[in-house]
Amino acid sequence: MTKRNGEMKLGVFFQIPGHQIGAWRHPEAGADQVMNFQFIKKLAQTAERGKFDMLFLADHSAVKFTDKTALEQSVNTSFEPFTLLSALSTVTEHIGLVGTVSTTYNEPFHVARRFASLDHLSNGRAAWNVVTSYQEEEARNFNLKKQLLHSTRYQRAEEFVDVVKKLWDSWEDDTLVFDKESAKFADSSKMHEINHNGEWFSVAGPLNIARPIQGHPVVVEAGASEAGKELAARTAEVVFTAWQTLEEAKEFYRDLKGRMAKYGRSPEELKIMPGIYPVIGRTEEEAVENQKLLNNLIPEEAGVALLSRMIGFDLSGYDVDGPFPDVTVENVNAGKSRFQLLKDKADREGLTIRQLYQQIAGARGHREIKGTPEQISDQMQEWYENEAADGFNVMPPYFPGGLDDFVDLVIPILQKRGLFRVEYTGKTLRENLGLKRPANTLVEGRNSVKSII
Amino acid sequence: MTKRNGEMKLGVFFQIPGHQIGAWRHPEAGADQVMNFQFIKKLAQTAERGKFDMLFLADHSAVKFTDKTALEQSVNTSFEPFTLLSALSTVTEHIGLVGTVSTTYNEPFHVARRFASLDHLSNGRAAWNVVTSYQEEEARNFNLKKQLLHSTRYQRAEEFVDVVKKLWDSWEDDTLVFDKESAKFADSSKMHEINHNGEWFSVAGPLNIARPIQGHPVVVEAGASEAGKELAARTAEVVFTAWQTLEEAKEFYRDLKGRMAKYGRSPEELKIMPGIYPVIGRTEEEAVENQKLLNNLIPEEAGVALLSRMIGFDLSGYDVDGPFPDVTVENVNAGKSRFQLLKDKADREGLTIRQLYQQIAGARGHREIKGTPEQISDQMQEWYENEAADGFNVMPPYFPGGLDDFVDLVIPILQKRGLFRVEYTGKTLRENLGLKRPANTLVEGRNSVKSII
Numbered sequence: 001m002t003k004r005n006g007e008m009k010l011g012v013f014f015q016i017p018g019h020q021i022g023a024w025r026h027p028e029a030g031a032d033q034v035m036n037f038q039f040i041k042k043l044a045q046t047a048e049r050g051k052f053d054m055l056f057l058a059d060h061s062a063v064k065f066t067d068k069t070a071l072e073q074s075v076n077t078s079f080e081p082f083t084l085l086s087a088l089s090t091v092t093e094h095i096g097l098v099g100t101v102s103t104t105y106n107e108p109f110h111v112a113r114r115f116a117s118l119d120h121l122s123n124g125r126a127a128w129n130v131v132t133s134y135q136e137e138e139a140r141n142f143n144l145k146k147q148l149l150h151s152t153r154y155q156r157a158e159e160f161v162d163v164v165k166k167l168w169d170s171w172e173d174d175t176l177v178f179d180k181e182s183a184k185f186a187d188s189s190k191m192h193e194i195n196h197n198g199e200w201f202s203v204a205g206p207l208n209i210a211r212p213i214q215g216h217p218v219v220v221e222a223g224a225s226e227a228g229k230e231l232a233a234r235t236a237e238v239v240f241t242a243w244q245t246l247e248e249a250k251e252f253y254r255d256l257k258g259r260m261a262k263y264g265r266s267p268e269e270l271k272i273m274p275g276i277y278p279v280i281g282r283t284e285e286e287a288v289e290n291q292k293l294l295n296n297l298i299p300e301e302a303g304v305a306l307l308s309r310m311i312g313f314d315l316s317g318y319d320v321d322g323p324f325p326d327v328t329v330e331n332v333n334a335g336k337s338r339f340q341l342l343k344d345k346a347d348r349e350g351l352t353i354r355q356l357y358q359q360i361a362g363a364r365g366h367r368e369i370k371g372t373p374e375q376i377s378d379q380m381q382e383w384y385e386n387e388a389a390d391g392f393n394v395m396p397p398y399f400p401g402g403l404d405d406f407v408d409l410v411i412p413i414l415q416k417r418g419l420f421r422v423e424y425t426g427k428t429l430r431e432n433l434g435l436k437r438p439a440n441t442l443v444e445g446r447n448s449v450k451s452i453i
Numbered sequence: 454m455t456k457r458n459g460e461m462k463l464g465v466f467f468q469i470p471g472h473q474i475g476a477w478r479h480p481e482a483g484a485d486q487v488m489n490f491q492f493i494k495k496l497a498q499t500a501e502r503g504k505f506d507m508l509f510l511a512d513h514s515a516v517k518f519t520d521k522t523a524l525e526q527s528v529n530t531s532f533e534p535f536t537l538l539s540a541l542s543t544v545t546e547h548i549g550l551v552g553t554v555s556t557t558y559n560e561p562f563h564v565a566r567r568f569a570s571l572d573h574l575s576n577g578r579a580a581w582n583v584v585t586s587y588q589e590e591e592a593r594n595f596n597l598k599k600q601l602l603h604s605t606r607y608q609r610a611e612e613f614v615d616v617v618k619k620l621w622d623s624w625e626d627d628t629l630v631f632d633k634e635s636a637k638f639a640d641s642s643k644m645h646e647i648n649h650n651g652e653w654f655s656v657a658g659p660l661n662i663a664r665p666i667q668g669h670p671v672v673v674e675a676g677a678s679e680a681g682k683e684l685a686a687r688t689a690e691v692v693f694t695a696w697q698t699l700e701e702a703k704e705f706y707r708d709l710k711g712r713m714a715k716y717g718r719s720p721e722e723l724k725i726m727p728g729i730y731p732v733i734g735r736t737e738e739e740a741v742e743n744q745k746l747l748n749n750l751i752p753e754e755a756g757v758a759l760l761s762r763m764i765g766f767d768l769s770g771y772d773v774d775g776p777f778p779d780v781t782v783e784n785v786n787a788g789k790s791r792f793q794l795l796k797d798k799a800d801r802e803g804l805t806i807r808q809l810y811q812q813i814a815g816a817r818g819h820r821e822i823k824g825t826p827e828q829i830s831d832q833m834q835e836w837y838e839n840e841a842a843d844g845f846n847v848m849p850p851y852f853p854g855g856l857d858d859f860v861d862l863v864i865p866i867l868q869k870r871g872l873f874r875v876e877y878t879g880k881t882l883r884e885n886l887g888l889k890r891p892a893n894t895l896v897e898g899r900n901s902v903k904s905i906i
Contacts (some may be wrong), residue, residue: 025633032631035573035663037543061562063644063661072641077629077663080570086539087574090490107558109514109594117533120488121540140657141562176530178485180478183752188525191516204593208516210488210530299636 007420008384009271009391009433011054011098011240012047012406016040016078018398019277020362021306022297024075028401034075037087043399044088047095050407051421053432054127055088055095056220056240057081061105063138067316071390082114089122096429097122098220100129105142105159106152108201111160112167115217116209124213124428128164129220129240130231132157133372134312150336154227159198161219161235166194167352169215169442170206192442214430215438224252224337233259237435238271240393242338242365244345249274271390271433274383275366278376279397287370294397295358303357310364311339313408320354338365362397373409381419460873461837462724462886464507464693465500465859466553469493470528471851472730473815474759475750477526478529481854487528487757490540496852497514497541500548504874506885507549507580508541509673509693509846510534514558515590520769532820535567542575549882550575551673553582556613563655565620568670569662577666577881580691581617582673583684585610587765603789607680612651614672614688619647621669622895623659645895667883668891677705677790686712690888691724693846694793695818697798701760702727702841708746724843724886727836728819731829732850733858740823747850748811756810763817764792773807791818815850826862834872 016039017029024031033039047055063076078084081099089097097118101111111128119126132140132153139147139258148156172190179185194205221228221236232239233256243249257267281287300320308315312332318325324346332339342365342390346356362368369379383389396402414420426432466472469492470482477484486492516529534552544551550571554564564581572579585606587594592600601609610682625643647658674681674689685692686709696702710720711868732747734740753773761768765785771778777799785792793817799809815821822832836842849855867873879885 023638024631024638025636027633031633031638032629037574041543059665060661063659068641071644072639073636075638076644076661077624077639078661079574080662082535083539083567083570083574086536087543090494090540090543090724105560106563107595110559113514114533114536115534121532121536123492137657138657142560143655145655171530176485180480180484183475183526183755185477185484185528186525186530188521191524191529202593202598204590204598206516208513208529208531209533213811302636336712 003385006378006434007418008380008389008414009053009273010420011056011273011391011393012050012052013056013058013275013393013395014040014043015058015395016043016399017075018402019364019395020294020297020397021302022299022361023294023398025297026294026398026401027364029398030400035077035079040079040084041088041091043403044092044095046400046403048092050411051424052095054098054389054429056098056129057084057100059100059102059131060135060138061102061133062135062141064309065305066137066433067301067305069301073299073302082118085126086118086121089118089125094424094432096125096127096218096432098127098129098218102131102133103131103157104137104148105138108160108163108167109203109207112164113207113209116168116212118209119212119214119217120209124430125221126212126214127218127238127429129222130157130161130236131222135309140387150225151227154231156200158231159200163194163196163198163201163203163229165216166196166442167203167205167207168212168424169440170194171211172440172443173211173215194442211440214428215276215440218429218433218435228337229256229259232256232270233265236264236270238273238305240434241272241274242341242367243274243388244341244367245387246383246388248384249383251388253389265296269435271435273390273391273393275363275393276380276404277363277366277368277395277397278406278410279368279370280376280402280409281372284372284375287372291370294362298358298361300354303361304353306361306364307353307357310360311342313339315353318353321352323352324356325346341365354418366395373413377413377417380414381417384419456838459887460871461833461842461867462506462726463855463873464509464726464844464846465505466509466511466728466846466848467496468511468848469496469531469852471855472817472848473747473750473850474527474755475752475814476747476851479747479851481855482851483853488530488532492704493532493537494541494544495506496856497545497548499853499856499860500543503864504877505548506844507551507882509551509582510537510553512553512555512584513588513591514555514586515588515594517762518758519590520752520754520758522752526752526755535571538579539574540572542571542578547877547885549580549609549671549885550579551580551582551671553584555586555591555603557582557586557886558591561613561616561620562660565617566660566662569660569665570623572665572670573662577883577885579665579667580671580882582675582693583610583614583689584675588762593902603678604680607684609653611684612653612682613676616647616651616654616656616822618648618669619649619895620656620658620660622648622893624664625893625896626664626668629663640734647895660677664893667881668893670793671882671886675703681790682709682712685723686718687716689723691886694725694727695820696727697794697820697842699836699839702836703839706840706842714725722888726844726846726889727842728816729833729846730816730819730821730845730850731855731859731863732821732823733829733862734825735854735862737828739823740825744823747815750813751811753807756814757806759814759817760795760806760810763813764795766792768800768806771806774805776805777809794818816848819848829863830870831864833867834870837872
């Protein structure tokens with residue numbers, strides 16, 4: 001029935017209690033459940049009932065606003081990704097567990113080790129969403145007065161990802177022997193120092209945990225800037241991206257997949273999954289009503305603050321019912337691609353600041369799809385079949401209701417059309433995504449390294 | 454029946470599949486289960502059945518040996534503490550979860566946040582074992598050629614612990630409001646920047662997670678050096694320590710508790726829990742046999758390497774059946790207190806290197822108690838009633854058998870004598886340990902700070 005071989009891939013973006021900045025005020029949102037593991041456990045089990053490939057946690061190392069009112073009106077407390085994903089690994093069986101970790105404020109040894117540990121805990125379901133951070137406030141929590149430049153953060157990220165992969169490879173797959181008789185727990189000739197000495201990091205290795213079940217946990221990236229695209233073409237296996245129109249998305253898809261050959265990679269080694277923010281109604285009218293209800297939940301100060309933070313430019317001095325001001329991308333040092341995307345959108349559609357923040361308060365630059373389950377499925381099918389996407393990262397407006405609706409109303413249609421799985425078939429996240437298990441790049445002959453002895 | 458008010462506190466030290474370096478070779482040790490969460494889950498549930506206050510994970514950020522043979526003969530793969538403890542939080546209800554994290558290779562913001570997250574996940578059962586790390590190999594995984602000096606590591610640790618506590622206090626207890634009507638999720642006047650600017654760290658705060666359920670997760674320390682004792686007297690709530698004789702332990706107990714008054718603390722705010730390594734037999738003869746079996750499991754190279762690493766001095770060139778060499782504590786830059794402890798022991802008891810590594814291969818400087826369940830209970834009672842200990846950190850030689858025996862044979866005797874709880878009575882680890890919930894030191898009037906606004 002579908003024009004493409006295989007099925008689309010689906011992630012669900014767990015921003016709890018909702019993606020829309022005012023969604024915690026929704027009558028059906030679990031606002032006071034945000035620090036309750038039992039609540040989040042049920043959400044994960046719902047996502048697994050929906051056969052999602054993976055659930056995704058974003059991350060920041062600071063509160064989101066410094067403005068008193070915006071701080072008060074928004075949700076700034078959440079579980080830290082490694083602790084929450086590890087807990088969720090014990091109450092789910094199939095769904096992938098994607099944690100965001102910044103390369104700007106961490107050390108490769110810790111990151112490689114924790115993802116390896118999560119991968120073993122979950123029997124091969126871990127994935128790392130690599131980000132470079134963009135909030136000024138995060139720098140001030142890590143001994144810096146201001147954050148590193150965008151380009152510098154990407155240079156560090158390049159090296160960081162390489163070191164992490166080498167550490168995952170520092171134990172060969174068959175290192176563990178467990179031979180009680182000969183007192184040989186491990187074959188030490190299969191444990192390798194990496195002796196990395198780079199511009200940013202010096203790491204001897206080996207890691208103190210066996211090679212991950214998946215070889216490497218799946219590497220996810222989001223950057224849509226030039227630097228982000230090159231890093232993704234070389235290192236990413238899933239790209240979470242943000243596009244408003246089919247044409248833009250197709251162009252990005254062609255562009256990014258076209259960059260992979262020069263790194264010796266084929267296009268199917270990377271899955272492009274734009275975000276979608278589904279506003280679902282059983283009828284078109286109900287969908288419009290649901291959207292209105294959501295828009296009216298956004299407090300003005302929080303809306304302006306969110307938009308300002310997203311584009312890296314403070315809009316609080318401007319008329320909220322006036323046009324987007326005439327500033328250019330050179331004035332911002334973060335989220336450059338998002339700034340341009342949103343400025344273009346405002347200019348193209350003639351939006352006021354209020355209208356723009358209403359549009360992005362949920363989807364935050366991703367695509368909002370409003371309609372009946374059939375209409376939403378149509379749109380997803382169109383993007384999938386036209387190679388604008390290999391799948392989607394679904395961003396429910398609020399939890400649990402928005403997720404329940406997607407699982408109960410949209411997924412069955414996608415399944416009926418042969419666009420999405422009815423049962424999990426892979427044992428690991430990597431298998432469910434159709435990604436091959438990486439070879440060990442440190443084994444002799446490929447990239448010779450000194451053994452630890 | 455007991456001479457002291459209240460009951461002793463018990464921790465269990467999860468070094469899987471065993472504390473003794475060759476214990477993975479024991480017929481009843483789950484050597485090939487070390488990366489199997491289901492195996493560790495059962496151990497945690499056994500410990501909870503035994504009503505232990507807490508289970509404890511040590512940690513290092515490097516493999517333990519560089520010598521090929523020792524590396525091969527020992528267990529160098531394990532889950533990382535935050536990921537494992539978070540997973541265990543979902544399959545247990547009462548037992549405290551103690552994770553070791555080094556202050557030398559981490560950032561206070563991450564550590565404060567992860568322990569807060571674990572505390573929320575577990576409904577108030579998190580504890581942080583503060584260490585400064587002592588392995589040369591760890592430094593080489595974090596951009597250093599050699600590790601910082603012992604004294605420098607302690608200076609950094611002092612400041613690190615202070616910053617973490619301030620971050621835990623950066624949200625007052627009643628910050629979260631969840632008022633959908635007035636769009637007030639949180640009371641921003643109760644969120645505080647900490648604006649710490651010290652010698653090692655500059656951290657603005659606030660944390661991006663609500664104050665931990667326990668106020669502060671319980672702070673555990675181990676250092677027995679002068680610097681370690683001062684840090685513990687000022688900041689620790691539990692001390693895991695290592696003593697061989699009743700007199701030494703009593704002297705340490707008096708010394709450490711005596712140092713607390715100058716920091717405005719009373720002696721009961723700190724629980725001193727020496728490690729014990731129980732070799733249990735249903736009869737005395739069986740205990741002797743069990744000890745022999747365990748000693749014979751230790752491969753010679755691994756034994757010498759373990760001892761060398763523990764004392765910070767390489768013994769591999771010396772006759773394994775000769776005496777401990779004539780070196781003094783000035784020659785070592787790590788584990789100074791352990792070096793002295795073990796050298797004293799060897800000198801006092803006239804032990805060869807082999808005899809010494811056999812004695813420490815399990816208990817690793819802690820006290821080995823060999824005997825029947827009654828005899829082991831007697832020894833524990835003697836230390837407890839003579840104020841050599843407020844409780845013990847139990848180190849089973851191997852898992853699961855060594856833990857099963859302690860829970861099934863020793864705990865019931867302690868309970869019958871009124872020395873240990875029959876049921877959990879506290880809701881949090883802090884309550885079970887009899888430690889009070891810390892006040893928020895950042896609230897106005899005590900230690901004025903600028904609010905975030």
